[in-house]
Amino acid sequence: MTTAGTSTSGRTRTVTPKHDVVIRFAGDSGDGMQLTGAQFTAEAAIAGNDIATFPDYPAEIRAPAGTIHGVSGYQLNFSDHEVFTAGDEPSVLVVMNPAALKANIKDLAQNGILIVDTDSFTEQNLKKVKYEANPLEDGSLDKYQLFKIDITKLTTAALNDMGLSTKEATRCKNFFCLGLVSWLFHRPTEITIQHIEKKFKNKPGLAEANRRAFMAGYNYADTTELFAESYEVKSAPITAGTYRNITGNAATALGFVAAAQRAGRPLFLGSYPITPASDVLHELSKYKALDVVTYQAEDEIAGIGSAIGAAFGGAIGITTTSGPGLDLKAEALGLAAKVELPLVVADIQRAGPSTGLPTKTEQSDLLLAMFGRHGESPLPVIAAASPADCFMCAYTAVRIAVKYMTPVILLTDGYIANGSEPWKLPEVDQLPDITVKFATDAATYKPYSRDEKTLARPWAIPGTPGLEHRLGGLEGQNGSGNISSDPDNHELMTKLRAEKVQRIAQEIPPMRVMGPKSGDAIVVGWGSTFGPIHAAVKQLQKEGRSVAHSHISYINPLPSDLGDLLKNYKKVIIPEMNMGQLRMLIRANFLVDAIGINKMKGKPFTISELVTKISAIMDGRKLEAVQ
Amino acid sequence: MTTEATAAVKLTRKDFVTDQDVRWCPGCGDYAILSQVQRVLPELGVPREKIVFISGIGCSSRFPYYINTYGFHTIHGRAPTLASGLKISRPDLCVWIATGDGDGLSIGGNHLIHILRRNLNVQILLFNNRIYGLTKGQYSPTSEEGKITKSTPYGSPDHPFNPIGIALGAGATFVARSIDVENQHMPGVLLRAAQHKGASFVEVFQNCNIFNDGAFDYTTDKENKLDRQLRLENGKPMVFGKNNDKGIRMNSQMQAEVIEFKDGLSEKDCLIHDETNPAIAYMLSQMVAPKFPTPMGVFFAIQKTTYEEVATEQINTAKKTRPLTIEQLLKSGDVWTVK
Ligand code: SF4
Numbered sequence: 001m002t003t004a005g006t007s008t009s010g011r012t013r014t015v016t017p018k019h020d021v022v023i024r025f026a027g028d029s030g031d032g033m034q035l036t037g038a039q040f041t042a043e044a045a046i047a048g049n050d051i052a053t054f055p056d057y058p059a060e061i062r063a064p065a066g067t068i069h070g071v072s073g074y075q076l077n078f079s080d081h082e083v084f085t086a087g088d089e090p091s092v093l094v095v096m097n098p099a100a101l102k103a104n105i106k107d108l109a110q111n112g113i114l115i116v117d118t119d120s121f122t123e124q125n126l127k128k129v130k131y132e133a134n135p136l137e138d139g140s141l142d143k144y145q146l147f148k149i150d151i152t153k154l155t156t157a158a159l160n161d162m163g164l165s166t167k168e169a170t171r172c173k174n175f176f177c178l179g180l181v182s183w184l185f186h187r188p189t190e191i192t193i194q195h196i197e198k199k200f201k202n203k204p205g206l207a208e209a210n211r212r213a214f215m216a217g218y219n220y221a222d223t224t225e226l227f228a229e230s231y232e233v234k235s236a237p238i239t240a241g242t243y244r245n246i247t248g249n250a251a252t253a254l255g256f257v258a259a260a261q262r263a264g265r266p267l268f269l270g271s272y273p274i275t276p277a278s279d280v281l282h283e284l285s286k287y288k289a290l291d292v293v294t295y296q297a298e299d300e301i302a303g304i305g306s307a308i309g310a311a312f313g314g315a316i317g318i319t320t321t322s323g324p325g326l327d328l329k330a331e332a333l334g335l336a337a338k339v340e341l342p343l344v345v346a347d348i349q350r351a352g353p354s355t356g357l358p359t360k361t362e363q364s365d366l367l368l369a370m371f372g373r374h375g376e377s378p379l380p381v382i383a384a385a386s387p388a389d390c391f392m393c394a395y396t397a398v399r400i401a402v403k404y405m406t407p408v409i410l411l412t413d414g415y416i417a418n419g420s421e422p423w424k425l426p427e428v429d430q431l432p433d434i435t436v437k438f439a440t441d442a443a444t445y446k447p448y449s450r451d452e453k454t455l456a457r458p459w460a461i462p463g464t465p466g467l468e469h470r471l472g473g474l475e476g477q478n479g480s481g482n483i484s485s486d487p488d489n490h491e492l493m494t495k496l497r498a499e500k501v502q503r504i505a506q507e508i509p510p511m512r513v514m515g516p517k518s519g520d521a522i523v524v525g526w527g528s529t530f531g532p533i534h535a536a537v538k539q540l541q542k543e544g545r546s547v548a549h550s551h552i553s554y555i556n557p558l559p560s561d562l563g564d565l566l567k568n569y570k571k572v573i574i575p576e577m578n579m580g581q582l583r584m585l586i587r588a589n590f591l592v593d594a595i596g597i598n599k600m601k602g603k604p605f606t607i608s609e610l611v612t613k614i615s616a617i618m619d620g621r622k623l624e625a626v627q
Numbered sequence: 628m629t630t631e632a633t634a635a636v637k638l639t640r641k642d643f644v645t646d647q648d649v650r651w652c653p654g655c656g657d658y659a660i661l662s663q664v665q666r667v668l669p670e671l672g673v674p675r676e677k678i679v680f681i682s683g684i685g686c687s688s689r690f691p692y693y694i695n696t697y698g699f700h701t702i703h704g705r706a707p708t709l710a711s712g713l714k715i716s717r718p719d720l721c722v723w724i725a726t727g728d729g730d731g732l733s734i735g736g737n738h739l740i741h742i743l744r745r746n747l748n749v750q751i752l753l754f755n756n757r758i759y760g761l762t763k764g765q766y767s768p769t770s771e772e773g774k775i776t777k778s779t780p781y782g783s784p785d786h787p788f789n790p791i792g793i794a795l796g797a798g799a800t801f802v803a804r805s806i807d808v809e810n811q812h813m814p815g816v817l818l819r820a821a822q823h824k825g826a827s828f829v830e831v832f833q834n835c836n837i838f839n840d841g842a843f844d845y846t847t848d849k850e851n852k853l854d855r856q857l858r859l860e861n862g863k864p865m866v867f868g869k870n871n872d873k874g875i876r877m878n879s880q881m882q883a884e885v886i887e888f889k890d891g892l893s894e895k896d897c898l899i900h901d902e903t904n905p906a907i908a909y910m911l912s913q914m915v916a917p918k919f920p921t922p923m924g925v926f927f928a929i930q931k932t933t934y935e936e937v938a939t940e941q942i943n944t945a946k947k948t949r950p951l952t953i954e955q956l957l958k959s960g961d962v963w964t965v966k
Pocket of ligand 1: 657836838
């Protein structure tokens with residue numbers, strides 16, 4: 001249905017309703033496309049759309065301008081219904097230079113809208129990315145709706161009386177773009193202007209320049225009748241509540257703070273900067289007023305060592321890292337497991353091995369988290385499914401660490417760490433209880449006595465008279481903790497440590513299944529593949545397939561009802577952004593012939609590729625045939 | 628350490644002895660150090676439960692098991708990391724680190740320099756026996772050049788570390804040295820270290836009678852030790868020798884040299900020790916036997932802010948000037964309501 005609307009200039013234009021739109025902004029790292037994307041996301045959220053975002057950064061901070069590896073992108077999916085991913089293929093693509101065009105054009109949907117800053121399509125820039133002819137002129141973009149706009153010139157012209165240098169004025173072109181797309185999607189301008197004023201509160205000159213650039217873009221679209229039609233995505237039916245848009249890293253940080261507050265203990269983060277985990281450190285360093293200490297350690301080992309030291313003293317000890325850092329923390333994790341102190345290690349996974357693809361996502365640390373320590377050293381492992389889910393997972397990780405006196409590994413990944421979605425704010429007093437009880441009774445205290453239900457040993461902190469005791473990595477006698485090399489005791493302690501972790505299964509809620517309780521296939525996932533799997537299975541169900549989706553948040557121990565659940569389906573399919581690490585665990589634990597769909601491209605699954613591959617497996621076709 | 632002294636009951640050496648069997652080799656220098664530490668602890672006036680000993684791995688790192696306070700025998704080289712987290716989150720505790728030349732200067736060298744740089748208010752005792760004991764006799768970062776050991780049958784090609792020089796270079800605010808056998812000297816140094824506000828680094832020469840016996844004999848030899856040791860005293864001229872007839876002066880090249888008190892030279896020509904002067908401290912750190920007497924005592928002691936006091940201050944200021952509840956924090960940022 002198409003209606004006529006009235007623009008601010010009084011002209012009529014066509015407004016076409018849409019259910020969902022995927023838009024991607026791409027430019028040089030320095031072009032400010034992340035900011036444009038984030039701001040456009042805020043507009044969509046406030047308009048009541050459901051949203052999911054996926055920023056995609058290059059590894060270099062400022063790669064040489066105009067090169068492919070310097071391209072930074074931000075994708076937003078906004079919709080009038082529930083969305084689970086940032087979208088497979090953009091229907092709108094905004095590119096600021098030839099490199100951004102070259103890197104992104106293959107993803108744009110047929111007949112998609114392509115907005116291009118023509119000013120940057122100089123001979124030199126074209127050469128840099130090996131365009132022999134100017135793609136804006138040679139007809140190669142004919143299958144898209146191409147809008148060629150001299151964005152840089154128009155921006156600087158709009159600001160020419162402000163006394164800005166060309167460089168400063170040029171930098172505002174991202175707000176010009178924001179103005180263009182804000183018009184295109186019927187967004188009110190006030191919200192963005194308020195944001196600009198707030199963001200550049202202390203720099204009124206910049207605020208004014210960005211406001212002008214934004215309005216110039218908006219008015220340009222309006223007055224030139226640049227676009228034949230504009231689009232409107234109505235608000236989505238979203239559960240009532242208060243929301244904010246949140247990235248996984250911010251949600252992780254807040255989950256930790258909330259847990260420490262509920263526990264009534266200070267939070268201590270020992271961390272060494274590493275991509276893509278550093279934002280958790282940045283975030284937490286702001287919350288000193290809530291008894292949060294952030295300690296930027298000299299290395300990854302010192303990060304975890306300091307957190308263990310703080311835990312010994314009674315704080316909620318946390319360390320955050322990414323794969324290479326988890327490698328380095330292995331020995332200290334073993335110590336924490338042996339001395340049975342509460343600790344949370346968050347691994348924001350990235351593609352490996354070695355330095356790998358530091359800014360790209362992967363789920364390839366699962367087996368490292370499970371087994372990456374010498375000796376028998378089992379640890380609980382929890383994985384977050386989405387940006388907002390990071391909050392509860394971080395919270396739960398602390399809760400379990402304290403309740404069971406054990407280190408816990410929390411896995412998230414680059415996709416959900418940087419990606420964002422609306423998060424329904426929880427009521428703090430409704431969050432599950434976290435009670436910390438320190439040992440105080442000298443008469444009964446034994447360092448390694450155990451709670452009957454959880455097998456946790458008591459937490460006795462320095463400063464408590466009469467409870468002086470020594471912890472250490474050497475094997476200790478059950479009960480007293482005294483150094484012991486007694487063979488029977490070592491076997492007993494090994495089993496007790498394993499049993500304690502197994503008992504955490506009593507914390508896990510029953511598995512939820514989306515779809516039939518039994519049938520042809522169940523697709524099982526963990527971590528950030530939740531979104532694409534969920535959307536893909538929904539689509540397959542619509543097509544009439546007998547397929548269900550179930551998601552695993554607790555990977556060690558696995559949910560106790562998982563094995564039986566899997567038996568109800570003819571096929572078990574496990575998509576992962578690795579070579580099949582969960583699949584290996586499922587096969588080993590349940591003797592199920594699970595089939596993998598594996599992607600190692602540093603990118604999340606698209607819904608359509610999952611739909612194709614799940615169908616192929618269900619039909620008994622070879623996966624290679626549909627690659 | 629400056630933990631408020633609240634010991635109502637006067638503790639004795641015995642209060643700091645644990646029921647664990649001490650497992651060092653008979654004759655090991657570690658026994659003497661343990662005994663000196665247990666002697667000094669009651670003098671601090673700190674309740675036993677407020678004291679924590681943290682160690683890494685190695686013979687020296689068994690230390691916490693034998694002291695009846697809180698203790699943590701951690702992993703190789705990492706004691707300073709645990710001590711840092713503990714002290715930052717619990718500034719009320721009196722934290723000691725026991726480490727060795729392998730633990731502290733080889734595998735844990737990085738952590739050692741950073742804890743000194745940050746000036747956490749802890750005491751670091753580095754037992755220097757110039758050998759790996761627990762792994763049965765390989766050369767260490769302080770072993771002399773050409774050292775023949777199990778892992779260097781043709782002699783070690785390494786140049787050794789100078790622990791005092793490293794501590795000074797790392798920005799330590801308290802640097803001292805003592806010897807296991809000097810039971811009159813060590814308690815004074817330990818007490819000074821404990822009373823210093825900031826990271827105190829104490830190198831203790833320790834004899835490993837199994838794998839490196841006699842490493843410090845030249846310095847500790849009863850007959851000649853007064854000629855071979857320079858006892859440092861703040862504000863006093865650097866005089867040594869059986870008959871107090873030798874001293875250290877600065878020559879025209881700004882280098883230390885030994886003088887004998889004859890031909891008109893006397894105590895007046897000697898350098899006056901100044902614990903706050905980094906140039907003197909560094910010069911002393913480079914004085915090596917047999918050319919020089921080995922300096923013993925406090926090389927350097929100055930005041931700087933400690934890490935944990937700044938960290939605590941930041942938290943207190945934030946609470947006062949920008950109070951925040953968890954509810955407010957969760958609702959911060961751009962929030963919208965769906966009805
Ligand atoms: S090996 Fe050497 S340092 Fe270790 S306990 Fe024996 S004598 Fe002492």
